[in-house]
Amino acid sequence: MSLQMFLPFVGAESSPVKNEVEKGAIRKFAEAIGDPNPIYRDEEYAKEAGLGGVIAHGMLTMAFVGQMLTDTIGLEGHLRTFGVRFTGMVRPGDVITCAGKVTETRNDGGQQVVTCEIWASMQKGDKVVTGKAEFALPIN
Template identity: 40%
Template sequence: MTTFKKVYEKTAVPELIKSPITRVQLAQYAGASGDFNPIHIDEEFAGISPLGGVIAHGMLSMGFLGQFAEKIAGNLGDVKTLKVQFRAIVRPGDTISCEAEQKELMNNEVQFNITAKNQNGDIVVKGETRIEQK
């Protein structure tokens, strides 16, 4: 019988690679979230801002890590916590990859350090997640 603990023991978690961020995706996220801050959708406004152009919503990158945590949990577990810190700006055209490193393993729970990195390897969001056996 395969136990929850055995599934995660010495198991490398494959990374999740997202398609490059598009302006359409940012507009769709603005609509879904209600966050229409012009820094995310208005090129003219964003171009004269101190940020120098349109940036992705931080919560979009966090959402990628949430999707990744769900992928790690699979059918055996439930994501119980997801804690993150925003570290760098994400811009249209950036490709985000999510990675995990197992932090702690107990009989019915596993914890991971998780990161979202851009195509240059810069950490844009880092955090941790706790997955509990269903």
């Protein structure tokens, strides 16, 4: 979906995007970023560390939110800023729903600049990532 479908009004929300977190994806992500910490692949180690089992890297959840943003913005948009705060742990089998809400729009040099609240929430509704993003779209 193009972001222009729900702009320019404040309060508009993106379509939620769901991602199931698979154990293999957690392992591959940790390998891809060069993080050898066994809490992302070794169930027993993660339990002994007090985590109750393997967890997903926070940056994996952030990547899901980033993908939602870039898919929403489309090719015509330009992501200016993207920052999050990690507020909960994600485990294999969890379903993460990523979404955003427009909090401000303004014109800036021939572009529409959009500020959004962004988040990822678990299947029970608990937010595990919260943050803000700003992007620009050409004014048609």
